[in-house]
Amino acid sequence: MEFNNYTIKELSSLLRNKEISAVELTEMYLKRIKAKDVQINSFITVCEDTAREMARKAQQAIDRGEVGQLAGIPVSVKDNICTTQIPTTCASKMLENFVSPFDATAVDRLKNNYAVMLGKTNMDEFAIGCTSQRSVFGGVKNPHSTDFSPGGSSGGAAAGVAAGFCAAALGSDTGGSVRQPAALCGVTGLRPTYGTVSRYGLVAFASSFDQIGPIARSAEDCGILLSAIAGKDFYDNTTVELANTEYNSKIGSSIKGLTIGVPAEFFGEEIDDEVKTIVMNAAKQYESMGCTLKEVSLPSFKYALSAYYLISSAEASSNMGRYDGIKFGYRSLNGDTYDELIKNTRTEAFGDEVKRRIMLGNYVLSKENYNALFVKSQQVRAKIKEDFKNIFDTCDCIITPTTPHSAYKIGELESTPVKMYSANICTVPVSVAGLPAINTPCGYDKNGMPVGMSIVGRAFDESTIIMLADAFERSFVRREPAI
Amino acid sequence: MLDMNVLNNLAELSKLSFTEEELKKLSRELGEIMEFVSVINNFNEQPGNIQKNAVVYSQLRADIAMESLPREQLLENAKEHSDTYFKVPKVV
Amino acid sequence: MKYRTVIGLEIHAELLTKSKAFCTCSAEFGGGENTKVCPGCAGFPGTLPIFNQGAVTLAVKAGLALNCQINKYSVFDRKNYFYPDLPSAYQISQYEYPICTNGYIDIGGKRIRINRIHIEEDAGKLVHDDLEGVSLADYNRSGVPLIEIVTEPDISSAEEAREFVEQVAQRLKYAGVCDAKMEEGSLRCDVNISIMPYDATEFGTRTEIKNLNSFKSIVRAIEYEYQRQCDLLESGKKVIRQTLHFNENHGTTKPLRSKEEAHDYRYFPDADIPAVLLTDEDIEKIKATMPELPDSRIKRYTEEYSLPFADAKLLVSEKALSDFYDEAVKVYPAYKQVSNMVLVELLRRLNDTGASIDELKFTPAQLAELVKLSDEGTVSKNAAKDILLIMFEQGGHPLDIAEKNGFIIKDDIELIEKTADEILAENPKAVAEYKEGSQKVFGFLMGQMFKKIGKSASPQTVKEILNKKLSNL
Numbered sequence A: 001m002e003f004n005n006y007t008i009k010e011l012s013s014l015l016r017n018k019e020i021s022a023v024e025l026t027e028m029y030l031k032r033i034k035a036k037d038v039q040i041n042s043f044i045t046v047c048e049d050t051a052r053e054m055a056r057k058a059q060q061a062i063d064r065g066e067v068g069q070l071a072g073i074p075v076s077v078k079d080n081i082c083t084t085q086i087p088t089t090c091a092s093k094m095l096e097n098f099v100s101p102f103d104a105t106a107v108d109r110l111k112n113n114y115a116v117m118l119g120k121t122n123m124d125e126f127a128i129g130c131t132s133q134r135s136v137f138g139g140v141k142n143p144h145s146t147d148f149s150p151g152g153s154s155g156g157a158a159a160g161v162a163a164g165f166c167a168a169a170l171g172s173d174t175g176g177s178v179r180q181p182a183a184l185c186g187v188t189g190l191r192p193t194y195g196t197v198s199r200y201g202l203v204a205f206a207s208s209f210d211q212i213g214p215i216a217r218s219a220e221d222c223g224i225l226l227s228a229i230a231g232k233d234f235y236d237n238t239t240v241e242l243a244n245t246e247y248n249s250k251i252g253s254s255i256k257g258l259t260i261g262v263p264a265e266f267f268g269e270e271i272d273d274e275v276k277t278i279v280m281n282a283a284k285q286y287e288s289m290g291c292t293l294k295e296v297s298l299p300s301f302k303y304a305l306s307a308y309y310l311i312s313s314a315e316a317s318s319n320m321g322r323y324d325g326i327k328f329g330y331r332s333l334n335g336d337t338y339d340e341l342i343k344n345t346r347t348e349a350f351g352d353e354v355k356r357r358i359m360l361g362n363y364v365l366s367k368e369n370y371n372a373l374f375v376k377s378q379q380v381r382a383k384i385k386e387d388f389k390n391i392f393d394t395c396d397c398i399i400t401p402t403t404p405h406s407a408y409k410i411g412e413l414e415s416t417p418v419k420m421y422s423a424n425i426c427t428v429p430v431s432v433a434g435l436p437a438i439n440t441p442c443g444y445d446k447n448g449m450p451v452g453m454s455i456v457g458r459a460f461d462e463s464t465i466i467m468l469a470d471a472f473e474r475s476f477v478r479r480e481p482a483i
Numbered sequence B: 001m002l003d004m005n006v007l008n009n010l011a012e013l014s015k016l017s018f019t020e021e022e023l024k025k026l027s028r029e030l031g032e033i034m035e036f037v038s039v040i041n042n043f044n045e046q047p048g049n050i051q052k053n054a055v056v057y058s059q060l061r062a063d064i065a066m067e068s069l070p071r072e073q074l075l076e077n078a079k080e081h082s083d084t085y086f087k088v089p090k091v092v
Numbered sequence C: 001m002k003y004r005t006v007i008g009l010e011i012h013a014e015l016l017t018k019s020k021a022f023c024t025c026s027a028e029f030g031g032g033e034n035t036k037v038c039p040g041c042a043g044f045p046g047t048l049p050i051f052n053q054g055a056v057t058l059a060v061k062a063g064l065a066l067n068c069q070i071n072k073y074s075v076f077d078r079k080n081y082f083y084p085d086l087p088s089a090y091q092i093s094q095y096e097y098p099i100c101t102n103g104y105i106d107i108g109g110k111r112i113r114i115n116r117i118h119i120e121e122d123a124g125k126l127v128h129d130d131l132e133g134v135s136l137a138d139y140n141r142s143g144v145p146l147i148e149i150v151t152e153p154d155i156s157s158a159e160e161a162r163e164f165v166e167q168v169a170q171r172l173k174y175a176g177v178c179d180a181k182m183e184e185g186s187l188r189c190d191v192n193i194s195i196m197p198y199d200a201t202e203f204g205t206r207t208e209i210k211n212l213n214s215f216k217s218i219v220r221a222i223e224y225e226y227q228r229q230c231d232l233l234e235s236g237k238k239v240i241r242q243t244l245h246f247n248e249n250h251g252t253t254k255p256l257r258s259k260e261e262a263h264d265y266r267y268f269p270d271a272d273i274p275a276v277l278l279t280d281e282d283i284e285k286i287k288a289t290m291p292e293l294p295d296s297r298i299k300r301y302t303e304e305y306s307l308p309f310a311d312a313k314l315l316v317s318e319k320a321l322s323d324f325y326d327e328a329v330k331v332y333p334a335y336k337q338v339s340n341m342v343l344v345e346l347l348r349r350l351n352d353t354g355a356s357i358d359e360l361k362f363t364p365a366q367l368a369e370l371v372k373l374s375d376e377g378t379v380s381k382n383a384a385k386d387i388l389l390i391m392f393e394q395g396g397h398p399l400d401i402a403e404k405n406g407f408i409i410k411d412d413i414e415l416i417e418k419t420a421d422e423i424l425a426e427n428p429k430a431v432a433e434y435k436e437g438s439q440k441v442f443g444f445l446m447g448q449m450f451k452k453i454g455k456s457a458s459p460q461t462v463k464e465i466l467n468k469k470l471s472n473l
């Protein structure tokens, strides 16, 4: 019997009913990774021994009967989230051998819930990218068709869940890095409201956008993971005290009478017609479930990508300064002076896209450009927040396509940076506003590749978008990749 | 296209070295990006208080000292170190 | 002198918090290299600054001590540059929205304006190993909270600069903000200096002398740099805007780096740290914990207590001393007498032994009691000094000590007269000299008297009796 297509909820009940042990389940997943991940390359590190040890402990906890739904569930962690004992590489030559002295808060909380970590997943270097091809360990392939990119930067996480290598995954989302690969791999992925999940232990890309988010086989599973990792953390001053972290509390409630905003700008000419049709049909299904669709507008939409790339690159350029070869990570063998050493170290160990963003970020922050680019972008950001707030005055949530196109062929997007940046046109505005959004698959294109829709919620109202995604998922039939 | 002087200065600020070839490519790409983002020049609104929107206020921690990281663990990831120090080439 | 000096100061003061500014490592000075370091203050990936409330409180106190406006909204920024003592390649500082602005202090009737005070973090320390040709990095100081106090260019001489820094140091110590030990580096000073002809209206080109760590260096560096700039202008050359290092041994300044323009710190708000929001109540609460500052104490001492200005200044030179004095005069408000005992006798003992006020074995009330015993004639002034010495060495109550050592003045007339007779008999030569008009020997005879009877007799009585006996001879 194989359980690789089971949800956390289903696996949890099997474990509880002693139909399978946590150790058996872990072995089953490890075996599948070993057999099939050569095709996908979704893992950078598979930590078999620690996974088995965690499974044993989880089983003991299950036997004591004192555990929640995550106990014994095999999960993966994106390789930019710090773990003790197991390397955290960020898919970069820079951190190839780096082992963090501490666990990220999210990992710590997973461990407290007796989840079993199978390994660390592949990604774009330092989470900068949207194709998961910019990894020093090689690119990730889409399980639905290996000619295609899985999206990114959490491509390994999404592909791993889609391929049944783990029941769920922790990814990270800056401009769409959870939602976009989830959409392109046909799984569910959630970006929480900024401040919900501690960033302690998440290697920083763009500090004012970064959030850890779950990727799983259902909205409900995302809710289970999020409930475990969310909440105020001493080690992250930007986390918020949350009244309620039971994110699945609304699941199954009636969605009748809810108003769903459909912002015209997200269905403009940049969006592929097939995608538009599939997402609009999904929206109409909510109508048939008793919701009201309302056409709304986000006038600042056209500035969002620019503001995002300018601010996030500025933040990244500063966050990347710590990689100098002195305290940790790669150190060039050449360089007699400090200046030479750090230049050589950084030049040899950073990939092209990371270098490009550092250069762009320093350009944005330079004296001459700071006001015109950085300050202006912050003003745009404030306006985007205002625009979303206006929509939420009359709507309970917003539906948008997650991506302007279904999956791209590997290498297709890399031709020019601008083309690549545009792949996040639908996810970036939500990141800029710091709002929560969940991607759930809602159809397949002519090639059979998945298409996803995003349900965007009010700040800290994850339970509503989880409820809505769940309501849709109940009647939507997912196609399992034939791997 | 971005000016070569500007690029060289950026490379220095970034502590990155590039070949002539790479610099030319970067000049073109950064130029394209700047053109792409130039749409924000059309944005001329003055929304509410930006700074106050941009930060989340949280209770600050009390001034209490706690254990630091054991030194061996701190130095473990450094490629070059003595028993007690990180090693750096001479600063010029 | 053709040129006048224009000086602005940047004073860095380490805050007396227990933990660092953005992590929970100890901020205490000293300890083995890299033993007060965590992933956070070593700039490890995945770490975030967790800001210390204590740093806010102390920075506000500094602002109050320096007459600043306390800003209810302040923001942290990143100052980006690479240096091996800066693990994350950016220093967390405040740029556009500092916590305090628009302060001043008056020195000798002149107002020196303070532009701003902002909070920032210290960097680590580099030790240079010339033998191996490497530098060694110790991050114990990395992340220790500092305030930077920036003045307007209102200072016009080396002496004024020294006086200003002294005043700032004293106020910070009073407010418990900083221990201001220049030799340990807890107070450091950068000097911006330019010169201009007296009739000119525009400032000259300034240079910045970095990291002066003693009052003496501040004065010497300014004097040297003034002369250097004068010489340049006199010989038709120009002053170049640059950053200088002051060499203590040679007493000269040298450029640190020449490409000042190449430095673009790319300040921008640090998204990891929430803005500091203060309410009126927060500020009032902090204000309530502020001690009375030195200038106010001097005013009180001179105007209300009628102490000479020099005495008042000496009393406030150290907060503990002034606090001790204030406690003592609460018990016995003989301001001048208590002040004398503190400034002459107590300070002498402290200077002799190198002890500090906090280590005293007796209380201010006990010192007050001692002064009172002396004033009321219960013990002689000389005995009081001896009692203080005993209190200093062993502690104890002055009256007990006086009794135990026979210092209480009893004035046993019979005994004194008997002793006087003995002394006069034993010293015929001295008596003869006295008769011939030498007043000097009277003192000698008095001394002989006290040697015999000890301190239980008052000098008055002894003098009277001795006089009587001598005139009767």
Ligand SMILES: [Mg+2]
Binding pocket: C093, C120, C148
């Ligand atoms: Mg500074």
Ligand SMILES: [Zn+2]
Binding pocket: B068, C020, C023, C024, C025, C036, C037, C038, C039, C040, C041, C042, C143
């Ligand atoms: Zn620390």
